[in-house]
Amino acid sequence: MGRLGYDRAVAELPEISAPPGRFRIRETVRWSDVDLAGIIFYGSYVRFFEVAETELFRAAGLPFSRLFEEFDLWLPRAALHFEFRRPARLDDLLDIEMWVSRVGTSSLRLQFEVYKVAPERELTAEGYAVLVTVRRGDLKPIPVPAEVVSALGAYRGEAGEGPL
Template structure:
């Protein structure tokens, strides 16, 4: 079975909520970052390896989030992560945050751009990264219809 989409579970922590125990919008960035990092690790590209590669960096270019339902402290979320676009110089990651009851809490899209370290100019996504991420490429529809959200 192909890895797409990649799944990870995480609880909403005290630091993630406001005074009435509802997840703060800024907490979603923690979930998105965690989901991206764990997908990359699962693909055989742990960040430590990428950071040690002297010729490339992959900074964030864009992040957007649709907030669809509230989530509360101690709720268990499933982070469904996939690559919706593997471009020449960029990668688009999607992270859907699902509540255990099947409610889509938030849907995030993040674009990272591959750049040279020396000049911080765009460069092609290396073949090693492209090959490692290929199994995680799927559409939003495919990811959301996959069993075991």
């Protein structure tokens, strides 16, 4: 155990696969993520969410560079919602799971759940973001391209996984 009582050996835990229809990344709570109490600062979840989102699109074959250049679109956020369940602390290992819960005409809703990995798996936060597909030139909403919807199909969650 470290001075603060956290076992750093959790970083050596094996990866476990994400549930069907979800994407998962594993992150460690860093010094820059916590407040003076050693508890994760709420804004740090935005970084975890952004990393998971970027990697989900990359895993679907849609790195942002391709989305921007090939489809001539951007994905600004129209909404971002978090609910905090349990504190995460310095050096905790977290699994961030993400999936597409809704595809609208010109928007995508990405759900996420954040789990502390050890000593036992527990939900620390959950939420969603609504991304709007807009044309880069004038920022006007455009339909989500069919190829984007198709590529994200592997990450549509399980039946019944919808809004909070």
